[in-house]
Amino acid sequence: MGNQRSLVRTLGLGYVIIFVIANIIGSGVYKKIAPMAAELHSSVWILAAWIVGGIITLFGALSNAEVAGLLADTGGEFVYLKKIYNRFFAFIYGWSLFTVIQTATISSLAYIFAQSLNSIIHLPEVLPSLQQFSIGGIFLPFQDFNVKLTAILLILLLTGLNISGLKTGAGASRAVMLTVFAGLFLIVFFGLISGNARPENFLNVEELVAGTVTLSSFFTAMLAAFWAYQGWVSVGFIGGEIKDPTRNIPKGIVIGVLVVISIYLLVNVTYLTLLSIPQLEQIHAAGNQIAAVEAVRSFWGTGGVMFISLLILLTTLGCTNASILTGARPYYAMARERLFFSGVGKLNKNNVPGNSLLWQGIWASVLVLSGTFDQLTDMIIFAVFIFYGATTLGVFILRRNMPNAHRPYKVWGYPFVPAVFILFCIGLFVNTIVARPREAAIGMILILAGIPVYFFLKWKYSKTEDD
Numbered sequence: 318m319g320n321q322r323s324l325v326r327t328l329g330l331g332y333v334i335i336f337v338i339a340n341i342i343g344s345g346v347y348k349k350i351a352p353m354a355a356e357l358h359s360s361v362w363i364l365a366a367w368i369v370g371g372i373i374t375l376f377g378a379l380s381n382a383e384v385a386g387l388l389a390d391t392g393g394e395f396v397y398l399k400k401i402y403n404r405f406f407a408f409i410y411g412w413s414l415f416t417v418i419q420t421a422t423i424s425s426l427a428y429i430f431a432q433s434l435n436s437i438i439h440l441p442e443v444l445p446s447l448q449q450f451s452i453g454g455i456f457l458p459f460q461d462f463n464v465k466l467t468a469i470l471l472i473l474l475l476t477g478l479n480i481s482g483l484k485t486g487a488g489a490s491r492a493v494m495l496t497v498f499a500g501l502f503l504i505v506f507f508g509l510i511s512g513n514a515r516p517e518n519f520l521n522v523e524e525l526v527a528g529t530v531t532l533s534s535f536f537t538a539m540l541a542a543f544w545a546y547q548g549w550v551s552v553g554f555i556g557g558e559i560k561d562p563t564r565n566i567p568k569g570i571v572i573g574v575l576v577v578i579s580i581y582l583l584v585n586v587t588y589l590t591l592l593s594i595p596q597l598e599q600i601h602a603a604g605n606q607i608a609a610v611e612a613v614r615s616f617w618g619t620g621g622v623m624f625i626s627l628l629i630l631l632t633t634l635g636c637t638n639a640s641i642l643t644g645a646r647p648y649y650a651m652a653r654e655r656l657f658f659s660g661v662g663k664l665n666k667n668n669v670p671g672n673s674l675l676w677q678g679i680w681a682s683v684l685v686l687s688g689t690f691d692q693l694t695d696m697i698i699f700a701v702f703i704f705y706g707a708t709t710l711g712v713f714i715l716r717r718n719m720p721n722a723h724r725p726y727k728v729w730g731y732p733f734v735p736a737v738f739i740l741f742c743i744g745l746f747v748n749t750i751v752a753r754p755r756e757a758a759i760g761m762i763l764i765l766a767g768i769p770v771y772f773f774l775k776w777k778y779s780k781t782e783d784d
Contacts, residue, residue, distance in 0.1 A: 330565045332491070336639055337549050337573025339494045343636035344429045345545020346501070346581060347609035347629050350588050354597035356538040360589045362530050363538070367585055370542035371578035373741050378549055378574045379728045380709040380735040382567035386726040387715060394550060394708055395647045401711035404656060405771060410704050411651045412767030417700045417760055419644035420677060422548065423472060423637060424684040425697070430633040431467035437626050440467055469682040475638045476678035479645070480671045493635030500628040501584055504613060508587040511616035516590055537752075540745065544698065545581065548636070549574050550705070551643040567726040588612045641681075645673040655778045656771075699749040699760045706742030709735045 328336075353363045384397050395414070399407035414420075434440065440463040508514065549570060559565055591612045592600075600606045609629065613621040649670035652662025665671035712728055712735045728734055750757045 328559045330569055333559060333565050333569025334573045334576070335491050335494055336551070336643060337569050338577055339635050339639035340548035340551040340643060341546060341573070341577045342494075342497060342580070343426050343545075343548070343633055344629070345542070346584055347632070348607055349541045349545050350585055351597050351601035351606075351608040352541050353538040354594050355601040356534050356541070357530055358594055358598070359530065360594060362535065363589065364582070364585065366535060366538040367542050367581055370539045370546060371581065373539075373738060374543065374546040374549065375574050375578065376734045376738040377705055377709060378570045379730070380712050380738055381550060382570045382726050383724060383728040384708055384711050384715065385570065386563045386567040387719070387722060387724055393647060394704060395650055397708055397711060398704070399654070401714050402707070404654070406707070408651065408656045408771050409764065409767050411647050411656065412770060413700050413704065413764045414644070414647055415677070415680065416763040416766065418697055419551075419640065420681040421684050421697045423640045423644065423677070423681040424468070426633050426637040426640060427468035427471045427681070428464065428685060430471055430630060430637060431464040433626055433630045433633065434467060435464050437623070437630070440464065465685050468685045471634070471637060472641070472678050472681050472685070475641050476674050478638070479642050480665065480669060480674050481667055493631055493638065497628065497632045497635060500624075500631070501580060504609075504625070505583050505587045508591055508612065508616060511591070513615045514590045515593075536744070536748065540698070540748070546577065547698070547701070548640065551640065563725045591615050641674065641677065645670050645677045648673040648677065656774065698745065699753070699757050700764060702742045702745045706739050706746075709738050709742070
């Protein structure tokens with residue numbers, strides 16, 4: 318590739334756990350309980366959805382950990398899929414990561430950060446005359462442009478931070494995560510001991526018996542929970558910068574996911590103790606309220622609202638930073654394999670893939686203009702589970718094709734655990750097509766757009782070799 322620099326292994330197990338947690342804890346821990354209440358009408362069923370969603374996430378993490386332990390390297394899933402299937406399928410994954418999965422994750426997190434900032438200081442209107450301008454009647458790039466412009470500025474600022482070096486970005490993630498932990502535990506502690514705490518709110522058996530929960534409504538609520546668990550797989554992207562990756566990545570994934578499940582259950586029990594189901598349903602119906610804000614308001618008043626708003630701001634800042642840092646590595650790995658544009662496969666003077674980070678930041682900024690938070694997250698979930706399922710299927714394929722290979726970690730509960738996760742991926746894929754056809758169609762178009770790009774790159778590099 319004409320560039321002899323190589324990635325340096327500087328990150329130990331502690332940083333792996335930090336990246337797993339930092340990539341997961343974003344907006345979901347604050348927002349998703351309200352739509353779940355509207356779907357299930359029962360605190361017991363809500364907690365059940367969080368638990369089942371967490372178990373399925375853990376099943377996916379355990380399965381992924383076996384593959385990561387065997388094949389860990391920079392690029393994560395891209396490297397795994399190339400080994401399990403072929404270069405074409407691995408490219409389609411990397412292309413999907415660039416066009417939808419990772420960049421839309423960055424966009425949606427930055428969007429929530431900007432919304433939270435706007436609720437605190439009220440950002441001035443920008444280009445109000447263009448609010449109703451649309452592209453094809455679908456995209457409204459200048460609607461809420463003050464929020465979108467702030468989100469874009471955040472993406473570009475954090476991209477610049479990560480271009481300046483890995484340890485800079487990693488240190489920022491660590492500091493933010495520790496502050497978020499402290500904030501969440503303050504809410505749990507003071508919320509549960511406050512005079513407004515009503516334990517009967519989440520132990521209401523009458524509510525459980527009277528409920529009309531169906532398999533479909535429970536599945537839909539679990540998808541809301543699953544958005545909150547999304548992001549654990551990203552740590553595999555920085556495999557080339559982790560010490561002893563075949564041991565530390567599997568350990569870090571499992572420990573990180575278990576920590577997040579525990580935090581989510583604690584925080585949601587607190588919300589359910591402070592707010593009744595009718596209150597949560599009203600919050601959802603209002604559309605512009607956040608459950609966490611109302612829960613803290615109930616015992617700390619207006620000062621508490623400022624506290625939780627700043628915490629949401631900080632959390633989404635940390636998750637955006639972690640997503641930017643990890644996300645650029647697969648495109649770097651692809652370019653080194655001649656499966657992406659050559660300039661992306663170069664490291665800068667700080668030994669990080671600067672060009673890859675820059676292009677990721679530019680496209681994520683374009684996606685901010687393309688749609689709302691909900692449109693972006695529906696596109697992400699649809700796309701990512703195609704590849705989550707493919708990687709988990711790889712557990713079975715690699716056991717057959719590489720039976721004697723050393724596996725630092727073997728998935729617990731094989732074959733049941735990976736099989737259940739694969740079935741869940743199929744169900745989620747089908748459900749998105751039925752429930753969100755427009756987002757599924759846009760996601761699929763962006764994925765399939767990679768096919769002509771793949772053949773163009775193949776032709777381009779073969780021509781270079783001929784010359």
